[in-house]
Amino acid sequence: MRNIIVAASIAASFLAPNARAADAVAQRLYVLDCGTNYGKDQSRWSPGVNVGQPILLADNCYLIRHGKQTLLWDTGQPDEIAGKPDGVETAGGAIIARRTKTLAAQLAEIKVKPSDITYVAISHSHGDHIGNLKLFPRSTIVMQQAEWDFAFADPAKSPLPASQKVMKLDGDYDLFGDGSVMILSTPGHTPGHESLLVELRKTGPVLMSGDAAHFKDNWDNRRVPGGNTSKEQTLASMNRLAELVSDLHAQLWINHDKPQREAQKLAPAFYE
Numbered sequence: 001m002r003n004i005i006v007a008a009s010i011a012a013s014f015l016a017p018n019a020r021a022a023d024a025v026a027q028r029l030y031v032l033d034c035g036t037n038y039g040k041d042q043s044r045w046s047p048g049v050n051v052g053q054p055i056l057l058a059d060n061c062y063l064i065r066h067g068k069q070t071l072l073w074d075t076g077q078p079d080e081i082a083g084k085p086d087g088v089e090t091a092g093g094a095i096i097a098r099r100t101k102t103l104a105a106q107l108a109e110i111k112v113k114p115s116d117i118t119y120v121a122i123s124h125s126h127g128d129h130i131g132n133l134k135l136f137p138r139s140t141i142v143m144q145q146a147e148w149d150f151a152f153a154d155p156a157k158s159p160l161p162a163s164q165k166v167m168k169l170d171g172d173y174d175l176f177g178d179g180s181v182m183i184l185s186t187p188g189h190t191p192g193h194e195s196l197l198v199e200l201r202k203t204g205p206v207l208m209s210g211d212a213a214h215f216k217d218n219w220d221n222r223r224v225p226g227g228n229t230s231k232e233q234t235l236a237s238m239n240r241l242a243e244l245v246s247d248l249h250a251q252l253w254i255n256h257d258k259p260q261r262e263a264q265k266l267a268p269a270f271y272e
């Protein structure tokens with residue numbers, strides 16, 4: 001019930017009269033190439049489907065400029081991988097991670113200093129999303145309390161220094177207080193997985209689904225990877241996101257969908 005009310009209020013805030021949208025701070029959204037994941041067997045993500053077939057997945061990060069404030073959404077593969085043309089095996093050899101450009105270089109290209117980034121939010125705690133957290137010791141990390149408890153609570157396992165500022169959320173959150181950037185709780189891939197809804201003047205609403213689904217075919221068929229922490233929560237989260245896409249006429253951006261990334265403008269180009 002709570003989720004339905006929240007979804008309705010989010011839809012209402014996005015569908016409010018244009019006067020409100022006109023008052024909102026203009027935003028820019030940059031798509032950053034944060035690497036690729038070569039999966040040796042697609043069925044890791046789509047149980048029983050395309051067993052033994054390889055799949056190439058994108059790995060994106062997104063930078064949102066909101067007036068003088070900035071949000072980096074996910075940090076991708078570690079920048080060190082860019083120095084290794086053959087990539088690095090992850091997930092016990094099931095995946096080869098590669099990067100052609102570093103995150104640091106792409107931020108420099110758009111004249112954003114890591115130390116100036118206000119917030120760094122993570123969709124979840126997997127290595128291909130948190131690989132560069134160390135570049136942002138002065139930013140506030142934004143994540144769900146449930147994800148913190150799942151992955152970062154043990155200081156020996158946390159990638160964050162003790163001095164890092166961390167904003168721990170319990171559900172949805174209006175990051176800048178004007179409804180233009182909404183963090184949405186979408187658990188299931190991990191216990192504290194979250195998604196991001198951004199309102200842009202020309203482009204309209206864009207919903208970044210994180211790893212609620214890994215690629216369009218999985219989204220279309222509501223397939224849940226075997227490694228997710230909850231199948232039920234994943235399906236509920238996908239349904240929630242689908243309702244928002246439909247209610248808001250939002251674009252759905254699936255982080256790891258490689259064909260979708262090929263069709264997008266990459267930084268230094270941007271959406272506004």
Ligand SMILES: [Zn+2]
Nearest residue numbers: 126128129211
């Ligand atoms: Zn991922």
